[in-house]
Amino acid sequence: ELFATVLEVADPLLPRRSYAIRYGEKVERMLAERKGAIKDNNYGSARWQLLKQLETESDVLQSEIISTRYNIAEDIAARIAAKRSTGETFSDRIDHWALHPLWGGPLMLLVFGLMFYLTFAVSRPASEWLAQFFDIAGEMFEPWLISVSVPPLFADLVVGGVMKGVGAAVGFLPQMAMFFLFYTLIQDSGYMVRVVFLADRIMSALGMNGKTFLPLVLGCSCNVNGILASRILSSPYDRTVAILVSSYAPCPARLGVMVFLVSAFFVSSSATLVMLALLGISLALMVLVAYIVSWFIPREGESSFMMELPPYQKPTLGSLTSSAVWMTLNFVHRIRNVIIASSVVMWCLSNFPAGPFENTYIVHIGKAMEPIGNLMGLNWQLIVALLFGIAAKESVLSSLGIIYHAAQGSGNLADILIHNFSPLTAFTFLLVYMIYTPCVTTLVTMYQETRDWRIVVYGALGSVISAIVLGSLSFYLGRLFF
Structure with missing residues (x-):
């Protein structure tokens, strides 16, 4: 009551000053042209309603209007508040290097390179242990099933089919868990926002903005998520680019398989370089796709991108582990079926x-597709695996x-692959696997968001053709130089 009384007494004595906000020559000209189109009503003044219309019509106008309001707010704050200078903050000192035009890019590569190096080095023993566990469990479980009168064919289905398939997939869970842990560390620390800021420079060179990034x-969490996130883009051009380019983003399923095979064929130091090379090729393809799309889809006006850089934070161990565990379990839940x-x-x-393995359906399918491989x-086994990967990359x-x-009986999958393939074949397979057609769920989502089969066909065929061309170049250049 005392506070209300003070306001009541002091209010008539307070000086009044109305701010006549001017939003710049372009905005004011457009407001003048539309003057009289809307009258004052219960929704607000005519000027305010016209400003709201302009904000929805153009990203550039919206940016100019918002910037003007921020400037007015800062002017008011400067008049009524005393600000004490604190000097350069900790975040400012880091951003001096992290956002540097010259050193920002190499520093980003160093951060992600260290992330993959630690992922390979730390997770390799756990992955090998899991593979051995499933091999031993299968060797013990199949005789037990037969001893309790389970038909041999069904016992082989359980051990040679379900357990072998699940064991191969579970083998890369340690890599995924470590990857999620370090990814969460980068995200929670505030550095991931800086990565988006750095990417804005690349996007600007292509006529887009960082919002497209x-x-x-x-899309790195799931290509479907990336496609759905394109809804935040108002420009049809930016949306189409984001949808097509998101399908090239390495999702956790792709990353899991890639990390598993890279760690199997290469030691930790060279594995990091191989992984960065693959991701670099993926990024270059995204840029190329965006450039090609610009030939066919006209741009509509300018686009702008504004973002706030939060201060760096110190992530807690509890938040890191809980987030990594949740993301890993969610990944397992999604792929198990x-x-x-x-x-x-x-x-x-x-x-x-029934009969020799050479007469089975899978061999006939593989042999029919072998000329492409x-x-x-790539042999027919790898081509068949890629074919099944269209349903789900993790399969x-x-x-x-x-x-x-x-074909060969029991054995550790990593050891079998190392025995059958050279590092060049492994790299080529990983390159093709990373690029070729998105999974069925992603293709369906592309159609649902665009309602245009041409974009879906382009996304599928374009990635397949890119995979075959780059895979062939990798193989023949590799044979020539290595």
Whole structure:
């Protein structure tokens, strides 16, 4: 009551000053042209309503209006508040290097290179232990099933199909857990926002803005998420670019398989370079796709991008581990049904019709597609695994595990692959796997968001053609120089 009384007494004595806000020559001219189109009403003044209309019509106008309001707010704050200078903050000192025009890019590569190096170095022992566990469990479980009168064919389905497929997929969970841990560290510390800021320079060179990079970042959690995130873009050009480019973003399923195979074929130091090279090629393809799209889809006006850089934070161990565990469990929950289903289908194709393995359906399918694989130095087993990867990228390892189990019997998948393929073949396969067509769910989402089959066909065929061309170049150049 005392406070209310003070305000009541003091209010008539306070000086009044109204701010006649002017929003710049362009905005004021457009307001003058539309003067009289809207009258004052219960929704607000006519000028305010016209400003709201202009904000929705152009990103540039919206940016100019918002900037003017911020300037007015800062002017008012400067008049009524005393600000004590604190000097350069800790975040400012880091950003001096992290956002530097020359050193910002190399520093970003160093951060992500260190992330992958630690992922490989720390997770390799756990991955090898899991692979050995499933091999030993399978060798013990199948005789037990037969001893309790389970039909041998069904016992082989459980061990050689489900357990072998699941074991191959589970083998890369340690890598995924470590990747999620370090990814969360980079994100929670505030550095990921700086990565988006640095990417704005690349996007600007292509006539886009950094906002287009946000769907790409979300696409690394799942390509579907990246496509859905394109809704934040108002320009049809930016939306189409984001949708097509998001399908090239390395999702966790792709990263899991890539990290597993890279760690199997290369030591930690060279594995980091290989992984960065693959991701660099992926980024270059995104830029190329965006450039090609600009030939066919006209731009509509200018676009702008504003973002706030929060101060750096010190992530807690609890938040890091809980987030990494949640992301890993969520990944397992999402892939479990797909892995089991694809493992059963792959086992059936690898065991029927009864007789020698060379007469099974899977061999006939693989041999029919082998000419395409020969262009890239890939055998039919790898091509079949890629074919099953269209349903779900994570099923590639389980498919390879079942194929080689049916052909060669028991054995650790990583050891089998190392025995059958050279590092050049492994790199070429990883390159093709990273690029070729998105999974079915991603393609369906592309159509749902665009309602245009041409974009879906371009996204699928464009990635397949890119994969074949780059895979062939990798194979033949690799043979020439190595």
